[in-house]
Amino acid sequence: MGFLIILCMRHHFGRVDYLQILIILIVFVSSFIVYNNATGDQFITHWDRFGNPDSFAPKSVVLFLFPIIILVCYTLFLLVPYISHHDNLEDFYKTYGGFRLAMILFLAIVYYSIIMQNFNFRLNVNYIVIPSFAAIFYYFGHVLSVSNRNHYIGFRNPWTSDSDFVWKKTHDLGGLLFKGFAVFSLLALVFPQCFFLFIVVPLILIILIIIFYSRYVHTHYQRIIREKDEHVLKLKEKPRHILAKELGLTSVFPAKEQISEKTNPVNLNSSKINKKVKKASKNKKKK
Numbered sequence: 001m002g003f004l005i006i007l008c009m010r011h012h013f014g015r016v017d018y019l020q021i022l023i024i025l026i027v028f029v030s031s032f033i034v035y036n037n038a039t040g041d042q043f044i045t046h047w048d049r050f051g052n053p054d055s056f057a058p059k060s061v062v063l064f065l066f067p068i069i070i071l072v073c074y075t076l077f078l079l080v081p082y083i084s085h086h087d088n089l090e091d092f093y094k095t096y097g098g099f100r101l102a103m104i105l106f107l108a109i110v111y112y113s114i115i116m117q118n119f120n121f122r123l124n125v126n127y128i129v130i131p132s133f134a135a136i137f138y139y140f141g142h143v144l145s146v147s148n149r150n151h152y153i154g155f156r157n158p159w160t161s162d163s164d165f166v167w168k169k170t171h172d173l174g175g176l177l178f179k180g181f182a183v184f185s186l187l188a189l190v191f192p193q194c195f196f197l198f199i200v201v202p203l204i205l206i207i208l209i210i211i212f213y214s215r216y217v218h219t220h221y222q223r224i225i226r227e228k229d230e231h232v233l234k235l236k237e238k239p240r241h242i243l244a245k246e247l248g249l250t251s252v253f254p255a256k257e258q259i260s261e262k263t264n265p266v267n268l269n270s271s272k273i274n275k276k277v278k279k280a281s282k283n284k285k286k287k
Helices: 002-010 017-039 059-082 088-118 127-147 164-184 192-237 240-247 256-264 267-284
Strands: 041-048 053-058
Touching: 002 127, 017 059, 041 059, 041 088, 053 059, 059 088, 088 127, 127 164, 164 192
Parallel strands: none
Antiparallel strands: 041 053
């Protein structure tokens, strides 16, 4: 408890944090109200792919364990930026806050769908959980596409951790794939018997694609760097008179004026203009 208080004192709370705290408080208050008014001792905890209940647990476990899980998740989300002093989430902290809020909302929706089903509300839980699940993954795709290299969010492997370029390319693709997966997973509402095909299989394929793509981008990036270094070494090894010819310079040891004029034609034009202005002013003085 003391650790949680210290963490809250260090954290700068914003609107997103207050919304999350409000949701958690509502969930805890609801759990006590339902516990005092529910008559049965067993609550449904799981449904099959067709929305039929197939697992039960004691009422107290269902009503109080889930709010505690939500609180623990919120605490872990708060803890993430303080795990390491040399890394932070400042560049995309607003997006990270939105992701935390989306996760808390998702868990709260699942919790209330369980309660409603146990109070004889005739609804298919799949029509609540699957769209919420799809929304979470769509937002996660957005988070991936805007995240910078860090130790907490994203696909960390030896290749993405080695380069900002590889990280960006990999997570741009990952963001697109997860957004597409979120839309594709909604087909499980229409074909519940293909739940495994529409959710589990695509998710595994996406992870494998991202891993192999990061390896490919890293190999390609290293080859480009290697070729660039080899080109620089070849230039250094060339004699100066050959370099002068390639640059179009008139001397083996060119003067500074030649180099500036060759590399920056604007300077050449400006120097000519200055000379003309000086000549015109001298002619006026003579007259």
